[in-house]
Amino acid sequence: MAGQRSNLAFTRRRLVQSAGAAAAGVLCGAGFLRTPASAASARDPRFVVIILRGAMDGLSAIPPVGDPDYADLHGELAFASSGERAALKLDGFFFAHPALAAFKRMYDEKRAAVIHATATGYRDRSHFDGQDVLESGYPGPGRTDSGWLNRALAALPSSAHRMRGLGVGATAPLVIRGPAPALGWAPPGGLAPAGDDLGQRVLDLYAHRDPPLGQRLREGLEAQKIAAEGAMPQAKKNPGAGGLVDQMRLAAAGAARLLAAPDGPRVAALAFDGFDTHQNEGASQGLLAQRLQGLDAAFEAFQANLGDAWSDSVIVAITEFGRTARVNGTRGTDHGTGTVALLAGGAVAGGRVVADWPGLKLERLYQGRDLAPTTDLRAVLKGLLADQFGLSERTLAQGIFPDTAPVAPMKGLIA
C-alpha cells in the first residue's frame, strides 16, 4: 500500500492508487490516451457537474482511515475499517462513507474515482465567494456573469451544435449560465420545499427572536413531514431522509433522461444543498449521511437512466471547499479548505483515489486546521473537459479557466 503510493510519480505528485489500477499507464502515459479528435468522433460524450453547496466534509465522505492521525482528529465523526463505525473499503487507505454504497460499487467496477485533498484556488472561507469561484471558473470572487461549463460549451466548434447545456432546478446553477444557450428544467412537483437545514436555521433564529412564530413554523414543518411520509412509503425506512433523498434522485433521473435523448443536451449542471454541517454532522447517520445518501441515489439514477449513454458519461461532484479536520464543539465541522471531488460514469478511468496526500499531522494541516489542498481542482476539471470534448489546453487556460496556464489539465481521468 504505502509503497505503491510513493512509487508512482505524476508530475510533482505522489499518487495514491488502488491496487487494481496498477495499470498506471492509464494515468501517466499519454500514449494510452485516445486523442481528443478521435474521441470526439467516436463517442457522444456526456458531462454532468453536481455542485454540492455548503462545503462538503471530504474527510467524512472519503475518510482516510489509513492515516494514523485521522481517527484522533475527526473524533466522534471518524470511521474505522471495521466494527460499528465501519466505512466502505476503497483502496485500504481511503474508505467511502457508508451512505455511498452505489458509488463504492461503481468504484469496484472501475467506473468511479476520487480526487482527494483538492480545492480551487480560493483560500478564504466564505461560502458565497467560494461558490462563485468554483462555478465561475475565474481566479477570484466577484465575477458572476457566466460559469466555466457554459463557456466550455461556447468554445466548442459550431458543428457541435447539439452539444447543448441543461440547467437543473428552479434557477440554473451559475456554472451553466452564460452566453451558450442552455435548457432549463426543474423536477416536477411545483415548488421544491425548503430543506431541513434552512428550516432548522429559521427555527433557531425564531427561538432567539420570535418564539411564537417559531411555534407555528415548527407545527407546520411537522405536519408536512407526516404528510410526506404518508405519501412516500420508502421514506419510512429512513425517517427524515426520504423527501430529501427522493428529491435528489428525481433531479438526477430527470436530467439523465434528457441527456440520454438522441437530440438532447449533452452537458448538465445540478446543485444540491445542505452540506454546511456545523452541528450534528453525524457519522453513519445524520445530516451528512442523508445528503450523501441523496448524492449516492443521484449517481445511481444517472446510471439507471442514461442507458447506453452511460458508457460515454462523466459525472463530477464538487464543492466550494472542505471543512476543519477537527470536530468543533457542536459535533460538526467548520469551514475548511481541502476536500474531495467525486467522479462517476462509464467513461471514468476509475477504481482509484487520486491524491498527493499531505497527511493529517498538525504541521501538514493548512493553517493548522484544514486538510491541505495539494491538487488544484481546476486541473481535474480542465482534464475532464479536455478528454471529454477535445478542448485544447490553451482554450481551457484562456476563456474557460482564465489565468490558469500553470495549472495543467490532469491527464488520464477518462478511460
Next chain:
Amino acid sequence: MTIGPDYAQAVTAFNRFGLGARPGDLNAAAGDPQGFLLEELWTANIALIRDRAPASGQSALQAYYLEQQQLRAERVRIAARPSAAQSAERAPAMLAGRPGGPIATIPPTALSMATMGPVPPAGPSTAQTPSALAAAPLEAAPPQGSSLASTSAISTGAAPPEGVTMAAPHEAKPAAAKPQPPVVQAQFSAEASARLQKQLQARAGFVERLVAFWSNHFAVSAAKSAELRIAAGPFEREAIRPNALGKFSALLRAAETHPAMILFLDNQNSIGPNAGPGKFAGRGLNENLAREILELHTLGVGSGYTQADVTELARIITGWSVAGPESEAGQPGAFLFKPNWHEPGQRTLLGKTYAEAGVEQGRAALDDLARHPATARHIATKLVRHFVADDPPVDLVNALQRKFLDSGGDLAVVASALVSDDRAWSARPTKIRTPLEFVVGAARATGFSPSDPGLYLQSLNLLGMPLWQPGGPNGFSDMSDAWASPEGMKARLDLAWSMGQRMRGAAEPMAALKTALGETASPETRQAVERAESREQALALLFMAPEFQRR
C-alpha cells in the same frame, strides 16, 4: 417627530405603511419618515396606472362577448358539416387553445411553469421513452445566443405536467379548472403585470397599500366567472385607484356601480317585484349586493341596521345592472340602469325617506351611507387594524373616525391623519406582513423585477392570497393569525427558499439586508444571514427573519 436620520422609523415607514424598502430608500426616508409617506400621499394622480394601462374593463368585456359569439358560430358551422359529431365537441377547446399570448392556455394555478422552466411531461414513476420525454422541452430550439432564462420561457406553451399541484395552504380557487379563453387570460395577466410593476416601482408603497386595502374592502372575486376574471383588474384600476385618495362617497359609488361588483353580487338579476308590471313573473329581488353594502362596505355588521333596511336598499338599487352583449340601451360591458327593472316608489332606509328618482334614488342612499358615523367607525377600525394592530387601539380609531367625519370622508385626509399620529408608529410590530407585502417586499429588497407576473401570481396563490380571489365578499383577513398559521409559515419558508433561489443574482444577501432593515436587524438575524451556506439560503433567511416578517 425626530431630529436627525431615524432609520428605525424609516423601516417602520416602509414595512408597516409601505411595501418595503428598495436599495437606497431607507436613506431617502430616514430624515423624515412621516414626511416621506405624506409626500407620496399628496403626489397628484399617484394611485393611477397610466403607462401601458391594460384595456378598459368595458372593452375587454366586449372583446370577450365577441369571442364567445365567434366560438358559437364556429360550433354551428362545424356541427353543420357531415360526420362532425366528434370534432364539433372539440372545436371550442381547439379554438380556445390558440395562443393569444405566452400563457394563453395555461390555467393560473400552473402559471408557475412559466417561470420554472421546461418540465418533461412525466414523473419518474411514469414509464416513458426517452424521446417522448425530451420532446416537449427540446423541440423549442433556443435562439442563438439566448440566455438560459429566455430559453426556459420558450417551452411555456407546453401543457403543464400531470400531477403538478400547488400545495396552497388555503385552497386557492381560481375559476380555471379548464383553459381560459384568450381574452380572459390576457386581460388578467395584463392587469396583474401592471399592478406588480406599480407596486415594485412605488416610492414608499403607502398609496399602493391603500389601493390594496380598498380593493380588499370592496372585494370582488375573479373566481366567480369568466366575466369577473376579466373585470376584477379593471375594477381596481377604474373604481378603486381614481378614488382611493378622494371622497369615500365617490369611491363607494364607483365601486357599487362597477360591472365587476354588480356581477359579483348578482345585482343584474335583481328585479323590483312591481317593476315592469307583469313582465317578470316569478322573478324578484336579490338582496346580495344591498346586504354587503350595509354589512361590509359602509355601516358594518352589528351597527344597528335591520333586515328591513337590507330589503329596502335592495329595492332602491333594483335596475342597477350591466349591459349585455346584445344590449341596445347601453354599451355592452358597461354599467346600465334599467328603469323598467327598478322597483317604483319612495323607500325608507335607516329612518330616512328617499323619493322615487330612478338611479338617483340609490345614489342618494349611498351618499348618506357614506357619511354615516357607523361607516366612519367601521372604516377607521379597519384601517387601524390593517396598518397597526389586530386589536386596534381605541383612541387611534376615535381620532381617525373624527377625521373621517370632519373632512366629509376625505380618504387622503384620513390616511394622512393615520401616518401623522405617533400612536400609529409607536405600536409594537406585532402584525405579520400579508402575503402581498411579503412577496413584493422581498422583490423590492433585492431589486428583483420579473418581466412576467407568473411568479407573483404563483407566490400569492401558494401563500393563500390569490390575486383578486378572496374566499368571499368580506375579502382576505386582516388578522395576523390568519397568515401566521402553521401551514402558512411552512408555505412562507418554502416560498422564501424559492425566492432566494430566483433572486440570488439580483442582490448580495448582506446588501439586501441593509436595504430592507438598515441597522435595525438583530445580531442574530445578521449572523444567520452571514453564516448561511449559500446566497439563496442567506436571502431566504433574510426573508424569514422576524424583522422582515413582522411590521
